[in-house]
Each structure stands twice: as structure tokens, then as C-alpha cells.
Amino acid sequence: MTKAILINYEYCTGCHSCEVACKKELDLPKGEFGIKVEEVGPFQFTTRPGLEGTWEWTYMPVITQACDLCADRTAEGKMPMCVQHCQAWCMYYGEAEDLVKKMDGKTRWSLITVKE
Amino acid sequence: MDYQEFLDSIDRKAYHEGEWRWQEGDLTVTRTNHWSPPGCHNGCGVLLSVDKDGKLVHIEGDPLAPFNGGKLCMRCLDMVEAVNHPDRLKYPLKRAGERGENKWERITWDEAYDIIVEKVNWIKETHGSHTIIFDHGTGRNIGWQLPLFASTALETPNVCNFGFTGFACYLPRMIGASAKMGEMTIIDVSETHEMRYAADTFRRPDVIMVWGNEPLKANADGFLGHWIVECMQMGSKIISIDPRLTWLGSRAEYFLQVRPGTDAALGIAMLNTIINEDLVDHDFIDKWGYGYEQLVESVQGKDADWAAEICGLDADDIRGAARLYATAESASIQWGLAFEQQLSALGVTAAACDLMGVTGNIDNPGGNLLIKCAFDIEKRYGLGDFKIPREEYAGKMTLSAGIESSDIVACAATDPLLHAVETGDPFQPQMLWIESANPLACSGMDAPRMYEAMNKIPFIVVADPFMTPTAVAHADIVLPVAMSCERNAVRTWWTPARSISKCTSYYEAKSDEQIILDLGKRLKPENWPWKDDKELSTWYLCDQYAEGGTRYEGDFEELQARGGYKYDPWDAEYYKYEKGMCRPDGQPGFDTATGRFEFWSWGYNHWGVDPMPYHIEPKDSPVSTPEKFKEYPFIATSGGRSCEFFHSEHRQLETMREFHPYPLVTIHPEAAAEYGIEDGDWVWIESTHGRCRQKAFLFPGIKKDTIHMEHAWWYPEEEAAEPSLFGVFDSNINNMTLNFETGQGGIGSGIKSFLARIYKYEPGDQMPGEKVTREGGWGDYIVGVMAGDAESAAQAAEGNAKLMKQLEDAKRVQAMKVEDADMQGRNALIYAKEHGEAAE
Numbered sequence: 036m037t038k039a040i041l042i043n044y045e046y047c048t049g050c051h052s053c054e055v056a057c058k059k060e061l062d063l064p065k066g067e068f069g070i071k072v073e074e075v076g077p078f079q080f081t082t083r084p085g086l087e088g089t090w091e092w093t094y095m096p097v098i099t100q101a102c103d104l105c106a107d108r109t110a111e112g113k114m115p116m117c118v119q120h121c122q123a124w125c126m127y128y129g130e131a132e133d134l135v136k137k138m139d140g141k142t143r144w145s146l147i148t149v150k151e
Numbered sequence: 152m153d154y155q156e157f158l159d160s161i162d163r164k165a166y167h168e169g170e171w172r173w174q175e176g177d178l179t180v181t182r183t184n185h186w187s188p189p190g191c192h193n194g195c196g197v198l199l200s201v202d203k204d205g206k207l208v209h210i211e212g213d214p215l216a217p218f219n220g221g222k223l224c225m226r227c228l229d230m231v232e233a234v235n236h237p238d239r240l241k242y243p244l245k246r247a248g249e250r251g252e253n254k255w256e257r258i259t260w261d262e263a264y265d266i267i268v269e270k271v272n273w274i275k276e277t278h279g280s281h282t283i284i285f286d287h288g289t290g291r292n293i294g295w296q297l298p299l300f301a302s303t304a305l306e307t308p309n310v311c312n313f314g315f316t317g318f319a320c321y322l323p324r325m326i327g328a329s330a331k332m333g334e335m336t337i338i339d340v341s342e343t344h345e346m347r348y349a350a351d352t353f354r355r356p357d358v359i360m361v362w363g364n365e366p367l368k369a370n371a372d373g374f375l376g377h378w379i380v381e382c383m384q385m386g387s388k389i390i391s392i393d394p395r396l397t398w399l400g401s402r403a404e405y406f407l408q409v410r411p412g413t414d415a416a417l418g419i420a421m422l423n424t425i426i427n428e429d430l431v432d433h434d435f436i437d438k439w440g441y442g443y444e445q446l447v448e449s450v451q452g453k454d455a456d457w458a459a460e461i462c463g464l465d466a467d468d469i470r471g472a473a474r475l476y477a478t479a480e481s482a483s484i485q486w487g488l489a490f491e492q493q494l495s496a497l498g499v500t501a502a503a504c505d506l507m508g509v510t511g512n513i514d515n516p517g518g519n520l521l522i523k524c525a526f527d528i529e530k531r532y533g534l535g536d537f538k539i540p541r542e543e544y545a546g547k548m549t550l551s552a553g554i555e556s557s558d559i560v561a562c563a564a565t566d567p568l569l570h571a572v573e574t575g576d577p578f579q580p581q582m583l584w585i586e587s588a589n590p591l592a593c594s595g596m597d598a599p600r601m602y603e604a605m606n607k608i609p610f611i612v613v614a615d616p617f618m619t620p621t622a623v624a625h626a627d628i629v630l631p632v633a634m635s636c637e638r639n640a641v642r643t644w645w646t647p648a649r650s651i652s653k654c655t656s657y658y659e660a661k662s663d664e665q666i667i668l669d670l671g672k673r674l675k676p677e678n679w680p681w682k683d684d685k686e687l688s689t690w691y692l693c694d695q696y697a698e699g700g701t702r703y704e705g706d707f708e709e710l711q712a713r714g715g716y717k718y719d720p721w722d723a724e725y726y727k728y729e730k731g732m733c734r735p736d737g738q739p740g741f742d743t744a745t746g747r748f749e750f751w752s753w754g755y756n757h758w759g760v761d762p763m764p765y766h767i768e769p770k771d772s773p774v775s776t777p778e779k780f781k782e783y784p785f786i787a788t789s790g791g792r793s794c795e796f797f798h799s800e801h802r803q804l805e806t807m808r809e810f811h812p813y814p815l816v817t818i819h820p821e822a823a824a825e826y827g828i829e830d831g832d833w834v835w836i837e838s839t840h841g842r843c844r845q846k847a848f849l850f851p852g853i854k855k856d857t858i859h860m861e862h863a864w865w866y867p868e869e870e871a872a873e874p875s876l877f878g879v880f881d882s883n884i885n886n887m888t889l890n891f892e893t894g895q896g897g898i899g900s901g902i903k904s905f906l907a908r909i910y911k912y913e914p915g916d917q918m919p920g921e922k923v924t925r926e927g928g929w930g931d932y933i934v935g936v937m938a939g940d941a942e943s944a945a946q947a948a949e950g951n952a953k954l955m956k957q958l959e960d961a962k963r964v965q966a967m968k969v970e971d972a973d974m975q976g977r978n979a980l981i982y983a984k985e986h987g988e989a990a991e
């Protein structure tokens with residue numbers, strides 16, 4: 036039984052809500068994060084067949100050692116702060132083996148777990 | 152994204168089971184909404200936790216609130232920091248030194264009220280109440296409260312966004328849509344349904360055209376931008392029209408990177424494609440349209456090739472986007488502020504409405520909805536203005552006879568008020584009340600000019616949660632305003648009707664509602680019968696002087712107990728015009744003069760504005776002023792939003808500044824390289840009117856000849872007193888924007904498109920604050936000239952080469968304005984008369 040966060044990162048807009056929600060929950064000072072959104076792009080592909088001229092602009096939330104998947108909140112039946120506030124509705128929390136079933140190849144998913 | 156699955160997954164015991172206030176250990180939790188201050192156009196459902204000392208200690212979104220589904224943007228998530236911020240104003244203040252010295256004396260509320268009441272009554276007796284200017288901004292909890300106060304306590308008709316020329320925020324889109332289809336319109340992403348995406352009748356749009364705004368960051372006009380992302384996950388496709396690549400643009404079927412200020416030409420060309428390729432909805436046009444033939448005629452010759460050249464686009468992309476929009480089963484246009492911050496404001500509005508009309512995407516699931524504020528609560532702006540004594544109402548300053556006489560614009564026009572302050576013509580304004588506004592930092596176009604002008608006004612009151620640059624520079628009295636969680640309030644911006652519940656308080660700060668109630672009772676007790684903020688809110692929900700009142704049944708406490716929201720079934724209904732729900736007589740049709748969707752608009756015609764979509768070239772552009780373009784080789788646009796800030800707010804908050812420490816000017820990497828500019832360099836942006844300093848942000852998603860600047864920056868961490876004024880002029884794009892330049896009908900302004908050059912800042916360069924407050928600014932305007940006082944302007948300019956140049960420029964712009972009106976409005980009117988459509 037491993038808890039995890041599933042991210043449909045095709046739709047992550049880089050809105051920073053997860054970062055701030057987490058910072059406030061963990062009371063982290065300036066410069067420290069429990070979850071941090073990394074950015075790739077924007078750039079346009081030039082040579083990759085089928086993608087010429089297409090814009091690449093991807094955000095990916097990265098989870099740090101500070102994350103305990105909001106253990107206190109989830110014990111009460113609440114969602115982790117990042118998942119609850121994700122504006123793009125692209126984060127899910129649950130059992131890794133259930134979440135993995137959502138990974139259908141129709142969009143870009145990533146599944147993240149933490150050390151217990 | 153499956154909304155029903157999401158709802159089913161929520162542990163209601165863990166969150167709530169419909170209560171509005173409960174106890175969790177030592178904490179009192181309140182289920183309510185936020186909208187301001189700090190400001191916001193929305194009103195997301197929040198759960199606020201207050202400890203036993205009355206301190207706000209935690210905020211989270213309410214997953215069961217249909218509006219936001221528990222999601223919050225970073226501004227609400229940082230609410231605890233905002234509410235408990237040490238810089239907040241705690242007590243009323245009276246100026247102790249000179250204006251601009253930032254010296255204050257703490258006074259009591261009673262003292263503040265006594266000073267204000269004495270001044271206002273003296274002004275009323277000696278100069279007339281119309282000599283009071285009332286300035287308020289946007290978004291905060293003030294849309295109906297402050298006009299009510301201005302009208303029925305101060306009794307002034309001169310309520311406006313002072314310095315904000317051309318009503319250049321939303322009003323043009325609202326009046327344009329009302330003229331053409333009888334209601335306002337917003338896109339359907341299920342927001343009118345309490346069951347949201349799971350509502351039976353809802354179907355997500357096939358195509359959403361996002362035009363002239365970045366909704367994910369802006370969250371403007373009562374619309375939560377990320378709703379679009381939810382629809383994209385259900386299959387909606389995007390067309391993005393924007394000078395900058397946005398996240399939505401990067402995922403769009405078509406990204407039309409339009410030259411700023413030319414959107415109307417693009418709209419006309421899309422109409423041309425759709426009409427000439429017969430992709431229109433004949434059924435809708437035949438049954439419900441009026442004046443379609445004139446539209447067909449007016450777009451001839453203005454095809455995609457014509458627009459491609461004007462807009463800097465590929466003609467095939469214009470055609471492709473038009474076809475995608477027109478052939479979708481349902482398609483919608485998410486329009487934004489760029490519409491009115493160009494001179495063709497009403498022209499591009501007409502074009503967008505016509506796109507909806509010719510394709511029949513009106514009030515259909517996933518199209519553009521006909522919308523009212525819930526339960527008809529908010530009927531029109533300017534609540535209570537009928538109570539202003541008529542002789543004072545006659546002192547309302549206006550610009551355009553046509554638009555004014557229709558009384559559709561309840562607020563006064565700022566330009567004649569600025570003219571009055573500068574010249575005493577036709578009267579000398581005696582007092583300025585500024586609430587929820589920070590004109591030096593944000594809304595005042597030509598900020599250095601506004602600074603000079605405001606110093607001529609004898610008595611100025613500022614009400615705000617923080618000491619602002621405008622307050623330091625000009626205020627005689629400063630009143631501390633309470634934040635969202637410290638007030639009882641109601642608002643409707645579309646649907647649902649919403650309330651805010653007071654959870655705590657901060658020193659002596661008072662809510663806008665409490666301030667207007669206290670002063671209203673002192674100034675004009677017969678107009679202020681309400682015992683408290685709750686009673687006032689109930690009156691707003693249910694009564695408002697109206698025969699028959701509103702359609703709201705209940706009161707403040709009842710709305711509060713629902714958790715602060717109630718959906719209006721009227722807004723959730725589709726095809727209302729077929730069902731007789733729009734017209735006062737209950738007949739099917741639209742609430743317009745003809746009862747139809749007006750492609751040729753009687754409203755526009757009545758206002759003296761071209762009733763057909765029109766394009767006006769920006770006054771300074773590669774096309775209008777090619778010589779100037781050689782010296783100022785960038786098209787400068789501005790005002791794109793950031794996640795961190797609401798206009799000039801949030802700059803005090805460490806968390807927001809961690810993510811966004813400085814104002815950024817977006818430059819294409821190749822253009823920057825030409826000027827030796829690297830990412831993060833401080834850069835001057837300069838036009839013929841002034842300059843400001845921002846940090847270079849190199850970004851490939853902007854064209855090489857375009858730059859984009861951020862608006863509303865000031866630095867609460869810097870010196871408050873002059874010449875710094877919290878650095879308000881140093882990064883201020885309004886050192887370069889202009890008052891008095893408007894589009895047809897006095898509507899729209901050209902501030903999103905002018906010419907500028909860039910160069911690196913060097914240590915020791917003079918900062919604009921010094922220039923403006925110590926040296927009188929750049930000497931770039933002539934008092935009186937734009938209001939037609941050419942003679943004295945010529946005298947003033949005599950022998951001064953720079954002013955002569957400005958005078959020539961002003962004359963040229965005036966001439967173009969007349970020419971535009973001749974070319975477009977009158978020709979269309981002649982056409983209409985010849986075809987028997989317009990009354991002689």
C-alpha cells in the first residue's frame with residue numbers, strides 16, 4: 036500500500052498554487068519548497084518529424100524531502116494541500132496502484148511517491 | 152477530469168456537511184467567500200480558520216463550493232500573510248507635514264468623520280457637491296457600495312476611475328454586447344450551473360477563442376480562467392489571439408500573434424471568411440437576426456489577406472481559425488481587456504459579437520451565454536444617482552453626447568474632470584475621494600500629469616488597507632480599510648449571488664460598508680436608514696428602490712447560512728431568447744430595439760458610433776508614423792497579468808515577491824541581443840512622453856518588434872516620502888501613456904499600443920521619481936490642448952521646440968479622430984439612411 040500523487044502534467048499551467056499551498060502548510064521560509072514547479076520551454080521544435088513549429092512549454096511539479104503527503108490532513112480524510120488547490124485540476128492523491136490505472140496514454144501522466 | 156467522481160470522493164465529514172461556521176479544536180472555521188481586499192474579480196469559496204485570539208491562522212479552498220471546487224490561486228493562499236501584515240493601516244490618519252512628506256498624526260474615527268463632514272458640507276454650500284470627484288478602482292468590494300455613497304451622501308455625479316481615459320475597462324464590451332444582443336455575454340464553461348460540469352444540460356465548448364486576455368492569470372470579469380483548462384481536459388480546442396505566447400497559446404490549434412491594437416481588423420477578416428465561404432448559421436440569422444445584409448456588405452474587401460498585412464499574421468491562419476470557429480458544433484469567445492485598450496474598442500466588440508451571431512453561438516451549451524447578474528440584483532452601475540439634486544447632477548462631466556444621453560454610462564468621464572482640475576473650466580474641483588484605487592501606481596494614465604493635477608485639489612481623502620504612493624503624495628486624511636475576512640458583504644458578478652462573513656477584525660480598520668454607513672448617516676441621514684452592514688446588504692439583495700425589487704428572496708443571514716452562495720436558475724437556462732425570457736414583454740426575442748440580434752446596431756448608431764465593425768489604426772504605429780518608428784522601433788504593449796498580483800496590490804507580501812520580485816519587460820532574445828541586453832538587466836523603456844525602468848525578461852514567444860511591460864508596480868520596501876513615493880514612478884508605464892486619446896464615442900484608449908525604444912540602465916541615471924516630483928516631469932503635455940483650447944496651447948508652446956512637437960502631435964491625433972469618425976460612423980449612417988434603416 037503506497038500513497039502517491041498522480042499528475043496530468045500536460046495540463047499543469049505553472050500557476051504556483053501547489054507551491055504556495057504547500058509552503059503555507061509546512062511553514063517553509065523564502066527559498067524553500069515542499070513542491071516546486073519546474074519549467075521546460077517555451078521553444079519551438081525545428082527538426083523532430085511531426086512536431087516542426089510546435090511549441091513546447093511543459094511544467095512539472097517536483098516534490099522535495101519536506102513532503103509527507105500532508106500526513107495529518109490525509110489522516111483526517113482531507114486532500115493534501117497541493118492536490119486540493121491545483122487550479123488545473125491535474126493532481127490526484129490516492130493509492131499508487133489505483134492511480135496508475137488512470138495512466139491511459141491519452142495525456143502525459145507522472146506518478147510521484149515519497150519516502151515513508 | 153470527472154466532476155461527479157470528484158464530488159463523490161470528498162469526505163464531507165472531514166470538510167463540512169453544509170454548516171457555515173463550526174469549531175475544530177481551538178479554531179473557529181467559517182465557510183465563506185473571498186473577493187476583497189486584497190482585490191479580485193471572482194469570489195472563490197474558502198474555509199477560514201480563526202484562533203481564540205481572533206487571529207486568522209489558516210485558509211483553504213472549499214472543495215464543495217461549485218465556483219472553484221476548492222481550488223485557490225496563490226493570492227488567496229497567501230491570505231494569512233496579507234491579513235496579518237505589519238504594514239497595514241491600523242488607525243485613521245491626518246496629514247501632519249506637507250503633502251508628500253509622509254508625516255501623519257493618528258486621529259480617532261470621530262475626528263476623521265468630523266473633518267470630512269465639515270469639509271463636505273462647506274463644499275456643498277459654497278461650490279456645489281458636483282465639485283467633489285469620486286475615484287474608485289476595480290475588483291474590490293465596492294462596485295455598488297461606493298457609487299451609492301457618492302450619490303446619496305456626497306451627492307456628486309462625478310464618479311469615475313480618475314485618470315483612466317476612455318472607460319477602458321470592460322464597459323465598452325458590456326455596452327456593446329447589450330446594444331447588439333440585449334444582455335451581457337460570457338462563455339459557457341458550466342459556471343451558471345450549481346452542478347457544474349456534471350449538469351445535465353451542459354456540454355463543453357468544442358472551441359474556445361481566447362482573445363485579448365490571459366484568463367489563467369487574470370481571472371478577470373467574474374471568470375475563473377482555469378475553468379478553460381478543465382474544459383480542455385474534456386476536449387475543448389483553443390484559438391489564441393494574443394501578441395504574446397501564453398500557456399493556452401502553446402496548446403492552441405491556432406495562435407494568432409496579432410499586432411497590438413489591430414484586433415478589429417482580424418475580427419472583420421474572420422467575418423469575411425465565414426460569410427463568404429457560407430459557413431454561417433442561416434437558421435439563426437433568418438429567425439433572429441437584424442441588419443445582416445449590411446454586415447455582409449461592410450466586410451467585403453476586408454478579407455484575410457487585407458487583415459494579414461495589418462495585423463502581422465498569416466492569411467491562411469486567419470482563414471483556418473475562422474473556419475474552425477464557425478464549423479464547430481459549439482464555440483465561444485473569451486474576450487478581454489485588450490478590447491478596450493485600443494482605439495477600435497467598440498469596433499472589435501462589434502466584430503466579436505457578430506462572430507457569435509453569424510454562427511448562432513448565442514446562449515447554446517458551450518457557446519456565448521446571455522447573462523445577467525444573479526436574480527437581477529445588480530441592474531446598472533450608479534446606484535442611487537437619481538437622488539442627486541438635479542442642479543448638481545447637471546454638473547456631471549461627460550464627453551460624448553450620444554453615449555451620455557442614452558444614460559448607459561452611469562459614470563462621469565475622467566478627461567473633462569482632469570481638464571477641470573487643470574484649468575478651472577468649467578469649475579474647480581474642490582475635493583477628491585479615492586477608495587480602492589491607487590491612481591499614481593495603476594489606473595492614472597499619464598501618471599506624472601495626474602500627480603501634478605491631484606496636487607491642485609484642495610482636499611483629498613484616501614481609504615485603503617495600506618499606505619499607498621497616492622496617499623503619501625496627496626492625501627489629507629487616510630482611512631484604514633478592513634480586509635475580506637473582516638467584513639459582512641454581498642456581491643453578484645454573474646452567478647451565484649455571494650456573501651462574505653466577518654470572521655475577525657484588525658485594529659481600527661473598518662469595512663467599506665461600515666465607512667459609508669457611518670458617514671452616510673452623518674451627511675444625509677434620510678438616505679441612510681440601515682442599521683448595519685447586514686441590513687444594508689439585505690436591501691441590496693432584495694430591494695434597491697426598485698418597483699418590484701429584485702428577484703432575490705431571502706436576506707443576508709439566509710445567504711450566509713447557505714455558505715454564501717445561491718445560483719440563479721435564469722442564468723442556467725439555455726436559449727432564453729427562444730423562451731421569452733429576455734424581453735420585458737415576455738415575448739420570444741432579444742431585449743434590443745428590434746427584438747432581434749442586431750448585426751446593424753441601433754444602439755451604436757444612436758451613440759454616433761459606426762454600427763458596423765470598424766478598425767482604427769493606432770495613432771503611433773509603424774503604419775501611422777513610420778518616421779517615428781525608425782527612432783522608436785518597438786511596438787510597446789502592456790498590462791498582461793501575473794498570478795501574484797491584483798493590479799497594484801500584493802506588492803508588500805514576501806511570498807508574492809519571492810515568486811515575482813521585479814517588474815519585467817518582455818523582449819525577444821534576438822532583439823535584446825541587438826541592444827546588448829541580457830536577461831535580468833535593468834532596462835529603460837522610453838517613448839516621446841517619458842521613460843520607466845523594468846527588468847529584461849527574454850522570451851521567444853513575443854515578436855521581435857514588440858515588447859510587453861508590466862503595470863502597477865511600486866515598491867513598498869522603498870522610501871515613502873518624495874521624491875521616491877515608494878518608487879512609484881520608477882517602473883511606471885504610465886509615464887508613457889496618455890489621457891485624452893480615445894476611440895469613437897469617447898470609448899476606448901490606445902494605451903496597449905504605442906512606440907518606444909529600449910536601452911540599458913546605467914548606474915547614476917536619473918530616476919523618474921526625481922524627474923516627476925522635483926522637476927515637474929517631462930514637460931510633455933499642454934494643459935487645455937486636447938480639450939480644444941488650441942489658442943492658449945499655441946501660446947504656451949511658443950518658442951519651445953519640444954512643446955511645439957507635442958502640439959503638432961496633439962493636432963494630428965485630433966484630426967485622425969475626426970477623420971475616423973467621418974470615415975466610419977457617418978458613412979455608415981448615410982448608408983443606413985439610404986437603405987431606410989435609420990430615422991432621418
Ligand code: SF4
Binds near residue numbers: 072094120124
Ligand atoms: S497547482 Fe496544479 S496547475 Fe498549478 S502549478 Fe501546481 S500542478 Fe501545476
Ligand code: SF4
Binds near residue numbers: 190226
Ligand atoms: S481568483 Fe484567486 S484571489 Fe480571487 S477569490 Fe479565487 S483564489 Fe481568491
